[in-house]
Amino acid sequence: MPKITIDGKTIEVAAGTTVIQAAEQVGVFIPRYCYHPGLSVAGNCRICLVDVEKAPKLQIACNTPVAEGMVVNTTSKKVTDGQQSVLEFLLANHPLDCPVCDQSGECDLQNFYMQYGRYDPRFEEQKNKKPKAVPIGPTVMLDAERCVLCSRCVRFTDEITKTGEFGIFNRGEKAEIGLYPGKTLDNDYSGNVVDICPVGALTDRDFRFKARVWYLSTAPSVCNGCSQGCNIDVHYVLDRPHLADGARVMRLKPRYNADVNQWWICDEGRYGFKSADQDRIEKISLKGAVAAWDIALTQIATAVTKLKAANQLSAMAVIPSAQLTIEDLYAVKKLTDQLPGVVCTAQVPPLPGKSDDLLMKADKNPNSAGVALLELDKTPASSIIEAAVSGQIKILWVIGQDLVKLFGEEKVKQLAQKVELFIYQGPNTNKTSSYAHVVLPASHYLEKDGTFINVQNRVQRIGKILPALGDSKADWQIVAALAAKLGLTAGWKSLPELFVAAAAEVKPLNGLTYEKIGQQGFTV
Amino acid sequence: MAIRKRELTFWEKLYLPQIFSGLKLTMKHFFVNLFIHMAHRLGLMKNSSAAVTIQYPEERRWLAPRLRTRHRLMLREEGTPRCVGCMMCETICPAKCITIVAGEHPDPNVEKYPTRFDIDLGKCVYCGYCVEACPEDAIRMDTQILDIAAYSRDAMKLDMHELLNPTLRKPLKECELKFPHKCAIHDGKITGSWDAVYGKGPKKSNQFESETPSH
Ligand code: SF4
Ligand code: SF4
Ligand code: SF4
Ligand code: SF4
Numbered sequence: 001m002p003k004i005t006i007d008g009k010t011i012e013v014a015a016g017t018t019v020i021q022a023a024e025q026v027g028v029f030i031p032r033y034c035y036h037p038g039l040s041v042a043g044n045c046r047i048c049l050v051d052v053e054k055a056p057k058l059q060i061a062c063n064t065p066v067a068e069g070m071v072v073n074t075t076s077k078k079v080t081d082g083q084q085s086v087l088e089f090l091l092a093n094h095p096l097d098c099p100v101c102d103q104s105g106e107c108d109l110q111n112f113y114m115q116y117g118r119y120d121p122r123f124e125e126q127k128n129k130k131p132k133a134v135p136i137g138p139t140v141m142l143d144a145e146r147c148v149l150c151s152r153c154v155r156f157t158d159e160i161t162k163t164g165e166f167g168i169f170n171r172g173e174k175a176e177i178g179l180y181p182g183k184t185l186d187n188d189y190s191g192n193v194v195d196i197c198p199v200g201a202l203t204d205r206d207f208r209f210k211a212r213v214w215y216l217s218t219a220p221s222v223c224n225g226c227s228q229g230c231n232i233d234v235h236y237v238l239d240r241p242h243l244a245d246g247a248r249v250m251r252l253k254p255r256y257n258a259d260v261n262q263w264w265i266c267d268e269g270r271y272g273f274k275s276a277d278q279d280r281i282e283k284i285s286l287k288g289a290v291a292a293w294d295i296a297l298t299q300i301a302t303a304v305t306k307l308k309a310a311n312q313l314s315a316m317a318v319i320p321s322a323q324l325t326i327e328d329l330y331a332v333k334k335l336t337d338q339l340p341g342v343v344c345t346a347q348v349p350p351l352p353g354k355s356d357d358l359l360m361k362a363d364k365n366p367n368s369a370g371v372a373l374l375e376l377d378k379t380p381a382s383s384i385i386e387a388a389v390s391g392q393i394k395i396l397w398v399i400g401q402d403l404v405k406l407f408g409e410e411k412v413k414q415l416a417q418k419v420e421l422f423i424y425q426g427p428n429t430n431k432t433s434s435y436a437h438v439v440l441p442a443s444h445y446l447e448k449d450g451t452f453i454n455v456q457n458r459v460q461r462i463g464k465i466l467p468a469l470g471d472s473k474a475d476w477q478i479v480a481a482l483a484a485k486l487g488l489t490a491g492w493k494s495l496p497e498l499f500v501a502a503a504a505e506v507k508p509l510n511g512l513t514y515e516k517i518g519q520q521g522f523t524v
Numbered sequence: 525m526a527i528r529k530r531e532l533t534f535w536e537k538l539y540l541p542q543i544f545s546g547l548k549l550t551m552k553h554f555f556v557n558l559f560i561h562m563a564h565r566l567g568l569m570k571n572s573s574a575a576v577t578i579q580y581p582e583e584r585r586w587l588a589p590r591l592r593t594r595h596r597l598m599l600r601e602e603g604t605p606r607c608v609g610c611m612m613c614e615t616i617c618p619a620k621c622i623t624i625v626a627g628e629h630p631d632p633n634v635e636k637y638p639t640r641f642d643i644d645l646g647k648c649v650y651c652g653y654c655v656e657a658c659p660e661d662a663i664r665m666d667t668q669i670l671d672i673a674a675y676s677r678d679a680m681k682l683d684m685h686e687l688l689n690p691t692l693r694k695p696l697k698e699c700e701l702k703f704p705h706k707c708a709i710h711d712g713k714i715t716g717s718w719d720a721v722y723g724k725g726p727k728k729s730n731q732f733e734s735e736t737p738s739h
Contacts, residue, residue, distance in 0.1 A: 099610030099659045100636040133632035209626040209636055212611050242623045242640070 002068040007075060013066055020048055020061040028074055031083065031112045033090075033198045034150035035062035038263045039159060045090070045150045047112065049082040050074050058082045080116065087117040093128045093173065095145045103200030105213035109148065130176055137165075137185030139267055140194060140202050147177040147201035153193040160264065160358070163187040177201060188360060191270045195253060195263070206271055207251045210244040211237055219465040220255055220519055222452055224323060224366040224445050225269035228359050229454030230254060230261035231520070234273070234446060234465050247277040248466055249446065257520055260458065266360045276444045279428045282470025285439040293471065293481065296438055301485035303395055303421050304339070313341030317384045317393050320346045320376065321400035322365030325450025325462065326509075327495060328475035329367070329374050330502035332399065335479055338488045343384060347377040348406050361455055369453040373506055382407065388415040397423040399475060400442065404431035425478060441472035448474035449495050451517065453524070460521035461514060587668050592652045594669035595643055597687040598662050602721050604629075604703045605688060607662035609638040613654035621647035622654060625706065630718045639714065640706040641687060645672050646680035683708045 001012045006019070009026040018041070023030050033045035043063040050061045053071040058078060073079065091109065098104040130144035154166040154177075165183045169176050179185060185193070194204045216235040223230040233253045237243055244250065252273050254265040283290045286299065307313050316339070320332050329346070336344040355362035371377050385407050387393050396419045403412045409431060416422050416435040424436030427444040449464040468474070473481075476498060483490050492498040496514055503509040508524040516522055536542060553575070560574040578585055587593070598606040609626030627639035654663050667690040674680050679694045684705055686692045699709045702720035706712050 097635070099612065100608050100634075131632075133628075133635055209609065209628065212615065214615065242625055 002066050002070070004066045004070045004072065006072045015066075017066050018062055019050060019052075019059070019064045019066060019070075019072055022066050023050075023061060023072070023074065030061045030074055031108075031116055032062060033108060033148055034152060036152050036155075036196055036263075039152060039155040039196075042151050042155060045148065046086045047083060047090075047116075049079055049086065051076045051079050083112075083116040084119045087113055088119050088121070088123075090148045091117075091121070092123045093145070094148075095127065095132075095143075097146075101143075101146065101200035102203040102208055102213070103146075103197075107200055108198035128173055131178075135205060136179055137190050139190045139205055139271075140185050141205050141208060142177070143201050143203070144176050144178065145201075146199050147197075148199055149175055149177065150198060152196045152198070153177065153202060156193055156196055157185075157187070160192075161187045161189050166193075188266050188268070188354065188356065189264060189358065191267045192254070192264050204251065210247075211240070211250050215240055215243070216250055218253075220463060221446065221465060222366065222454075222460045222462050222521075223252070223265060223269040223272070224452070224462075225266070225272045225364065226353070226359075226361040227363040227365060227368050227455040228261065228361050229366055229452055229458065229460050229521075230265045230269055230359060231257040231460070232265060232269070236466060238466070247274075249273040249276045259523075260454065260456070260460075260521065261359055264359060266358075268354070268360065273446070275428050276446050276466065279430075280444070280469050280472075281427065281429055281433065281439055281441040282472065284441060284471055287437055293473070296440065297478075297482050297485050300395075300397075300421065300423060300438065300482060304486060307394060308339065312394065313339050314343070315392060315394040316342045316397075317388070317395070318342060318344040318397045319348070319381050319384065319399065319401050319403075320344065321348075322346055322363075322368045322371045323400045323445070324367060324475055325445070325448070325452060326367065326370045326374070326459075326502055327450045327498050328399075328479070329370060329376060330505075331476040331479040331483075331490075331498065333374055333376060334490070335483050335486075335488065338483075339486075343379055345376055345379040345381050345384065346371045346401075347379060348381045348401060351405065363455070366454065367452040369455060369457055370451075373453060373508060374502075385411055385415060388419050391418045393418075394420045395423070396421070398425065398432060398436070400426045402430045402432050404435075425475065427472065440478055441470055442478065443468045443472045443474045447472070448476075450474075450476075451499065451514075454521075456523060457508070458521045458523045459509065459512060459517055461517045461519070581671075587670075589666065591668070592650045592655075592665040594645070594667045594672055594690060595648075595654070595663060595665050595682065595687060596667050596690045597641065597684070598664060599688060604721055605637055605641070605662065605684070606660055607638050607641065607658075608634065608660055609636045610659060612657040612659060613663055616653045616657040618651060618653065619644075619647045619649050621645075627704065630722065637703075638684065639704060641684045642681050643687065644681045646677050685709075 001014055003010060003012050004022055006023050006026050006028050011022060011026045013022045013025060020030050020035060031047045033047055034042045035048060041063050043060050046060060048061040049058040051073040052059045132143050132145055134142045136142045149168060151168060154168060157163050157165045165179050165185050167178060167180050169178050194202050215237050218233045218235050221232050221234050223232045233255045234249060235251045235253060236249045238248060252270050254261060254263055256263055284293060284296045286296050307316055318332060318336055320329055333344060336342045353362040353364045354360055388396055389411055412432060412435050422436050423438045424433045425440040425442050427442050433439050445462060446465045447468045451459050451461050453459050480490050492501050499514060503512040512522060557574045560569055560572050563569040600606050609624055611624050614622040614624050621644040623642040624638050625640040626636050629635055629637045652665055655665050669690060685696055685699065685701060696709055699707050699715060701716050703718060704714050704716045707715040
């Protein structure tokens with residue numbers, strides 16, 4: 001393994017490593033536009049110049065493999081002069097419309113100019129004009145003037161999605177980024193080009209003008225769009241309610257996880273955050289009237305106690321969803337275990353969903369593996385629905401499942417008439433909630449902490465990011481409150497305790513804690 | 525805060541000496557001013573100034589042009605705001621009294637403009653940072669309007685109509701803005717149309733028609 005010295009720090013790295021990767025390992029940052037760890041090396045932006053001892057001129061760090069005894073300097077006068085010249089060249093034709101540019105604040109041209117540029121501009125000629133504000137697909141807006149021709153987007157669509165929409169056309173100063181004729185950027189991962197574009201040439205049409213990036217707060221979470229469980233950062237604003245009609249979540253960005261999603265997420269997941277602010281159930285509804293938690297839960301508890309007294313608990317069924325966290329599901333399971341006879345199952349017919357080899361999975365639930373682990377997939381829910389339609393079920397408690405989507409509107413209409421107490425608990429309104437007798441507002445998944453288990457059996461923590469909207473409560477809290485009303489013991493008071501209890505009981509999770517899961521997850 | 529009152533001295537308690545010392549001061553100013561005004565009439569003592577009374581509000585004092593007064597938003601030639609909705613002023617404002625919502629401008633060289641722009645003068649500290657921060661010279665504080673009092677806190681908030689036209693003040697009767705904006709007169713709904721500014725016809729030759737609202 002070759003030994004290399006970068007800015008006086010010596011490190012031994014694997015053969016074939018490039019200087020930029022070795023520098024990262026010793027904690028020296030080298031600026032880059034075209035280099036991206038997830039893409040092939042292009043070596044065309046020239047900002048990553050470094051001084052290699054005994055080399056006649058500056059070398060690009062992204063495409064120089066390390067050699068035994070190499071001595072690299074990243075801060076010499078020669079290097080800073082080189083970086084300055086490259087920046088001046090890249091900015092010569094740049095429009096500098098930072099005030100209206102959505103990238104402003106997270107732009108590598110701005111950042112690197114402040115860090116490595118700071119030259120006096122010499123370009124006084126007319127700047128080139130290129131197409132501006134061109135929507136090149138449903139999600140992305142192109143501004144060709146702002147492009148630095150790094151070709152990251154080209155390599156992304158060539159190498160990752162293999163759809164090949166992007167190309168660089170013409171030569172010299174007329175060179176321009178664009179789509180091949182007749183193409184639109186509508187692949188399932190199109191939003192990623194916005195993330196990798198180091199400048200404001202490609203911006204997000206959904207996020208466009210909603211907020212300035214320095215207004216955003218960020219917190220790590222996990223996408224709930226499918227069973228892959230891609231790691232994400234949630235960008236949200238809580239103190240400027242005038243933005244985006246009062247929405248709190250502004251956008252989602254992928255968070256690097258080498259084992260799950262690397263640098264990417266799919267568009268379905270990226271734009272799936274709207275449910276946090278739209279169509280939310282904020283109040284408890286008791287036969288159409290707004291009620292308080294205490295009254296609603298007392299009424300449910302009374303009905304359950306009545307069944308219990310009449311020894312008819314088998315006429316009660318609970319259908320939780322694989323959208324819930326391990327903690328929620330475990331709490332429900334514990335509650336129903338203490339009411340012998342009650343059927344509890346999350347096994348519903350699968351809905352058709354898009355899938356591919358990259359990330360997207362057909363199963364659009366983030367916690368199906370958790371459902372299987374807790375053995376909540378034994379009884380098919382369709383049998384419960386049939387029983388309910390034929391009048392054998394008195395209490396039906398649906399948590400986060402849209403029965404109308406799964407079994408058709410007609411069935412749900414019939415069972416709503418037959419069942420004595422039809423409870424819907426969930427964060428958003430849907431057709432099922434409109435038929436329910438009691439609607440309980442549950443927190444959105446961004447408003448509660450907990451864990452999901454993805455398709456690779458990786459336990460990942462989601463983390464509470466937003467305050468709960470309206471009267472909503474986390475599902476496990478609702479279940480715990482109902483258990484208390486029924487006089488049943490829970491044995492845990494807080495969420496970490498609940499998780500520890502679940503981990504102690506479920507074999508593969510034994511000994512797992514939130515600390516152990518961390519931000520990158522833990523495969524069981 | 526505790527306020528401690530000073531005990532009056534015996535001399536002050538006598539009352540009349542205080543009255544006369546006050547009258548003495550008044551008379552001194554009266555005669556000095558009378559003297560200087562008369563000297564001005566005779567073309568003398570041009571360098572000394574004498575007190576004058578200004579009949580406010582009919583008469584107004586001269587104000588320095590750089591004095592920071594009520595804000596206004598500048599207009600482009602075609603009557604749309606020069607502001608590009610960059611939110612620099614909203615970001616810098618120490619009183620957090622500026623509220624901006626941005627929208628898509630039909631001209632891709634402008635790109636962005638404010639569909640809503642409010643300044644709450646009840647909170648503004650007249651620091652002028654918003655003017656300093658603006659990269660477009662779109663906001664100025666040079667209207668020389670000082671009488672901004674109102675009967676309610678809500679009326680202290682200037683919206684885009686009042687900012688683009690400093691002669692206006694709530695309650696507004698009709699909306700005269702031609703471009704799409706959130707209109708206080710119409711319940712906060714978007715009113716106005718780019719057609720009224722640029723006329724009808726194709727604006728962009730994009731392969732994708734932009735999905736921005738046009739009213
Ligand atoms: S790409 Fe960067 S430098 Fe260029 S206009 Fe946008 S923010 Fe400014
Ligand atoms: S659009 Fe962005 S990612 Fe693509 S070449 Fe230009 S600067 Fe690079
Ligand atoms: S003058 Fe100061 S306080 Fe008033 S709006 Fe401008 S920045 Fe805000
Ligand atoms: S700084 Fe100027 S251009 Fe930017 S939003 Fe404020 S007034 Fe408009």
